[in-house]
Amino acid sequence: MKTYFIDEQQQLPLVIEPDGDKSAEGLKEYIRKNHKELLDKMYKHGAILFRGFDISSPKVFEEISVLIDPNLKNDYLGTSPRDKVAGTDYVFSASELPGFYPIPQHCEMSYMKNKPIKLFFYCNVEPEYGGETPICNFRKVYNELDSEVKREFEKRGLKLIRNYSAPGKRSKFNLWELKSWPDIFHTTDKEEVEKQFRKYEVDFAWKENGDLRLTHTNDAVVEHPITREKVWFNHTQVFNIDAASIEYEFIHQRQKRLKTFMMKWFLNVATKLKKRGTSPEEQSMNMLFADGTEIPNKYIRNIEETIWKNMVIFPWKKNDLLAIDNLGTSHGRLPYEGKRQIMVCWSEE
Ligand SMILES: [Fe+2]
Incomplete structure (x- = not known):
């Protein structure tokens, strides 16, 4: 696997890309073998972006997320309107709020007693304009x-x-x-x-x-x-x-x-x-x-x-999977126009 940072100065997110086999099965095998090391890196840097793999559907996204953290949850008491994605147990649309709405940086459900410990985002359809999911080391x-x-x-x-x-x-x-x-x-x-x-x-x-x-x-x-x-x-x-x-x-x-x-x-x-x-x-x-x-x-x-001084903004690529340590790293959404389909699932303790 190839690794590098999108933003060298912020050391965020750590990108993992295939250097040969880009199949979802290959990625699953890699996660199984390197699980502890991956979690250590996630806590150290705040987020890992898996890019260039054949994560070809929301279902595969769910299968990979569950390998990183088996405790996925699907109760939601937040404020953002979300729809469950068909064919999955834990995947939701990231937000159904209109595209011009700003979603400032936040650690998911920071105000709830049970907060997500990890968040997983998936790019099913790349945004046409804007619509990045910036992240920030809180x-x-x-x-x-x-x-x-x-x-x-x-x-x-x-x-x-x-x-x-x-x-x-x-x-x-x-x-x-x-x-x-x-x-x-x-x-x-x-x-x-x-x-x-x-x-x-x-x-x-x-x-x-x-x-x-x-x-x-x-x-x-x-x-x-x-x-x-x-x-x-x-x-x-x-x-x-x-x-x-x-x-x-x-x-x-x-x-x-x-x-x-x-x-x-x-x-x-x-x-x-x-x-x-x-x-x-x-x-x-x-x-x-x-x-x-x-x-x-x-x-x-x-x-x-x-926050804006430390925020890392990068465009989505189709099939990206962004895994975030929600207890130290925030995410948000920039306004967008046209098509955009970003999905989310999360784990709790
Ligand atoms: Fe959020």
Whole structure:
């Protein structure tokens, strides 16, 4: 096998390519024989990209992922709309969110009690324009954050808020609006939904108007269970009300199109209006400090700057399989146009 880094400076991701046999069976054999060494490399560098192999279907993708980690899971209580891929037990579409939506860097489900320990992405159809899945070393992000930001987040912890509207009450004019709660939890039975929250230990409250609020209180920084390094392990840059507008500034710097300029401008204005009309706790999604106080805008900017400085962006190639150590390395999605089919599966402890 040939190995190299896509980004030498970040040492991320480690690419493994065939130097002869590129069959899926050959790759499976290689993984079986070198399993421990592969896991050590994944923890050290954060991600491994298997490129150039005949990973010819979602089913083969699943078979290879399960060899790397046998504990694949298929319960999903996150916020991104996902569809299960036919013919597999554990593979989902990565996100059904519209292509212009930014998905900022995050470690998958960092706010849940049971979080994925490894993530596997698969490129079934290469994006026509954009649509990369950038990754970032969140241990490095922690180290390079402004010391005041680091101190405040470590001391104060975080509260994630998600407000889901009641059936039929969803606004068409709120960009941040999540699905209504029956749409996301696939039932209108409140008791059934509550059972799921109890199982996953999610705090919930029904509001008088039928809306549902979920909250998660977490540390902002955790220790990596294997390498013992501190990791920036939270969704502030995804859920904080100021984050999307700042994220689009960076997206525009990269993609430099009229569309991204318009989105940047629009999000800037929309965020200001949204904050004026709705309290921090009533936003569709928001990240606050654990005591309910707002996170200063300059902190969000410092986090975004540090992430974008360390992010590795590379185009997908058909049949790529990207295996990520979710406890130390984040992923996201850049806006795209045209066809794109990226699939995902994940493992838990
Ligand atoms: Fe994700």
